[in-house]
Amino acid sequence: MTSCPPHDADILLVGGGLSAGLIALALRRRRPEVRVGLVEAGERFGGNHTWSSFEKDVPPEGAAIAAPLIAHRWPDYEVRFPGYRRQLPAAYQSATSERLHAALLEALPPERRWLGVPVVTVEPTRVTLANQKVLKAGAVIDARGQGPAAHLELGYQKFVGLEVELEAPHGLSGPIIMDATVDQEDGYRFLYTLPFTPTTALIEDTYYADGANLDREAVAERVRRYAAKQGWKIKRLIRDEDGVLPIAIAGDIRAHLAQYPPGVAPVGMAAALFHPVTGYSFPDAVRLALHLSALPDLSGPAIDRAARDYAIRTWEERGFYRLLTKMLFRAAYPDERRQVLERFYGLDAGLVARFYAGHSTWADKARILIGKPPIPIGRAIRGLLHAPPRQP
Numbered sequence: 001m002t003s004c005p006p007h008d009a010d011i012l013l014v015g016g017g018l019s020a021g022l023i024a025l026a027l028r029r030r031r032p033e034v035r036v037g038l039v040e041a042g043e044r045f046g047g048n049h050t051w052s053s054f055e056k057d058v059p060p061e062g063a064a065i066a067a068p069l070i071a072h073r074w075p076d077y078e079v080r081f082p083g084y085r086r087q088l089p090a091a092y093q094s095a096t097s098e099r100l101h102a103a104l105l106e107a108l109p110p111e112r113r114w115l116g117v118p119v120v121t122v123e124p125t126r127v128t129l130a131n132q133k134v135l136k137a138g139a140v141i142d143a144r145g146q147g148p149a150a151h152l153e154l155g156y157q158k159f160v161g162l163e164v165e166l167e168a169p170h171g172l173s174g175p176i177i178m179d180a181t182v183d184q185e186d187g188y189r190f191l192y193t194l195p196f197t198p199t200t201a202l203i204e205d206t207y208y209a210d211g212a213n214l215d216r217e218a219v220a221e222r223v224r225r226y227a228a229k230q231g232w233k234i235k236r237l238i239r240d241e242d243g244v245l246p247i248a249i250a251g252d253i254r255a256h257l258a259q260y261p262p263g264v265a266p267v268g269m270a271a272a273l274f275h276p277v278t279g280y281s282f283p284d285a286v287r288l289a290l291h292l293s294a295l296p297d298l299s300g301p302a303i304d305r306a307a308r309d310y311a312i313r314t315w316e317e318r319g320f321y322r323l324l325t326k327m328l329f330r331a332a333y334p335d336e337r338r339q340v341l342e343r344f345y346g347l348d349a350g351l352v353a354r355f356y357a358g359h360s361t362w363a364d365k366a367r368i369l370i371g372k373p374p375i376p377i378g379r380a381i382r383g384l385l386h387a388p389p390r391q392p
Contacts, residue, residue, distance in 0.1 A: 006146030007114050007125075009037030012137035012300060014122055016115070019268025019285045020143035021100045026065050026289035028107040034298060037112040037137065038104065039119060039127060045104045046097030048241050050161070050202060052175075052194070053282040055091040057357045062286035068103040069095035073197055074174040081180050081342040088349050092175055094194055095282060105192070119144070124263030124300050141301035141307070141385070142260060145267040151259075152251030155211045155329040156244055157279045160219035161194070161204035163238040169198040170232050178345070180338050182226065186211075188328075188337035191226050200238065204229055208337060210329060212244045217251055248276035249326050253315040256307050263300055265307035267292075273311060275358060276321040277328075318358060320365055344368065 011027065013020040016038050024036050038045070055073070058066055072094045078087050102114070118130040122142055125136045172195040180190040187209035192220055194202040205223045220240065227234055247268070253272060260266040267273070273284040288310060328337055345352065351364045360368075 004185050005381035007035075007137050009133045010035040010138045011141065011303070012037045012039065012127060012139070013133060013141045013143055014039050014119055014127055015142065015144035015268075016045035017047060017105070017143060017145060017268065018049070018095075018100065018281065019273070019288065020141065021045060021069075021104055022065065022285045022289040023141065023143070023267065024105060024293055025107055026062075029065055030293045031298070034114060034343065035137065036108060037114070037174070038108055039114040039117060039129070039135065041116070041118040043116050044097070044101045045115070046100035048239070049097045049243070050094050050194070051096075051282040051285075052092065052094045052177075052355065053280055054356055055093055057280070058286050059088070059290060062290050065289060066095065066282075066286050069099045071096045071099050072194065074195075074197070076173075077175045077177050079178045079180075079345045080176060081178075081338070081345065083342060084346065086345060087174075088355050090349070092177070122264055123261070124304075131162040139265075139298065139303050141265045141267055141303065142268050142270060143272065146246060147244065148255065148259060149251075150207075152246075152253075152256040152272065153249040154251075155249055155325060157206060157247050158209060158212065158214045158242075158244040159204045159206040160216050160223060160240070160242045161192075161202050162220060162223045162234075162240050163196075163202045164200065164227070164232075165235045165238055166199045166201070166227075167233040167235045170195055170230070172201070179343070180341065184335055184338055187334045188341065191223075193198055194205060199235075201232075202367075208247065208328070210334075214242065214244055218240050220367040245279040245281075246272075246274065247279055247325055247329070248272060248274070248315075248318075249329055250320050250322055253312050257311060258270070263304050265300075265304040266311070267307055271307065271311035272315060276318050277325050278356060280356070305311065320360065321358070324368070 011034060013024055020038060024038055027034050027036050044303060070093050074092045075094045076087055076089050119127055120130055121128040122140060124140055125137060127140060176193045178190045182189055182191055186207045189207050192204040192206050203223050205219045257266060267288060268285060273288060274281040291310055292303060295302060328340055332340055351367060354360050354364055
């Protein structure tokens with residue numbers, strides 16, 4: 001006779017989004033002996049998202065793990081501001097939730113995949129589902145996304161995107177990751193366009209704003225108006241997506257992580273693992289997956305300790321970027337934010353690339369801060385001291 005295994009999984013990931021998915025794929029590739037389970041409240045892993053990044057932002061050892069998720073690649077990208085247009089020579093890529101879902105179905109056996117099952121409670125060695133089923137595991141990881149953030153000061157990057165088929169080719173050779181020539185509304189506004197094929201594209205209307213409210217239909221209508229202004233006639237809507245992403249300004253990362261029960265490792269957006277200025281989360285998700293999958297001890301306490309230490313270390317290394325977001329949100333008037341970004345994207349292409357990767361040198365940081373500032377020095381100092389800008 002054979003006995004049933006004591007656990008449903010050695011490691012159980014709760015929340016089937018980007019961070020959990022990459023951790024599962026990294027463990028499957030690098031530690032195939034570990035039985036990984038994944039619980040997702042929705043009907044599909046990954047939800048309905050597109051995650052983009054620069055190729056060089058993903059560590060080489062993580063490229064193979066991330067490769068199944070990448071649906072599109074381009075050799076360069078463009079930015080547009082009232083004062084100039086610029087093409088930058090950095091390879092850009094986009095991963096899709098559809099690819100993530102397919103990769104996880106292939107990597108995980110059916111008996112360790114739970115879809116369409118909301119979670120009621122999460123504990124260090126067990127997870128209770130809404131149907132009262134209890135899943136037991138040697139370790140539990142909480143990857144359910146951004147939760148309460150009372151200990152973090154956040155701004156927001158919010159967007160509505162329409163993936164469309166056009167009646168004629170759009171004429172783009174690569175992404176426009178920032179078209180800020182549009183009217184400024186609700187903070188700093190720009191359009192973001194990913195050309196998937198000659199006649200299909202994802203067009204997103206994006207805002208760096210103080211509030212999280214998003215009028216989805218109104219913003220979707222602005223996307224349609226933007227497309228028409230570019231001379232693009234929409235033939236049909238393929239899909240749409242929207243989001244309200246955090247932008248980090250300040251906070252106490254240790255107190256934030258302490259909200260999660262000891263023994264349950266918080267990862268991904270829950271652990272504030274995103275670029276403080278751009279909001280990009282894909283490179284951080286790959287790096288964390290590599291870090292956790294390389295641990296010699298994959299017990300619950302060891303994973304929890306490693307995940308929290310990683311999040312704290314990453315947060316502390318990014319103080320410069322939070323300084324910039326604080327100036328952007330607390331010192332600049334909403335209609336001045338475009339000027340700040342316009343100046344930044346006019347700097348050296350290598351500096352811009354290192355900024356996105358979170359690897360700015362001391363020289364980069366000095367170059368960003370030195371020169372004629374778009375924001376008066378006195379107001380910038382008040383912003384850094386937490387005083388919100390007074391409207392003129």
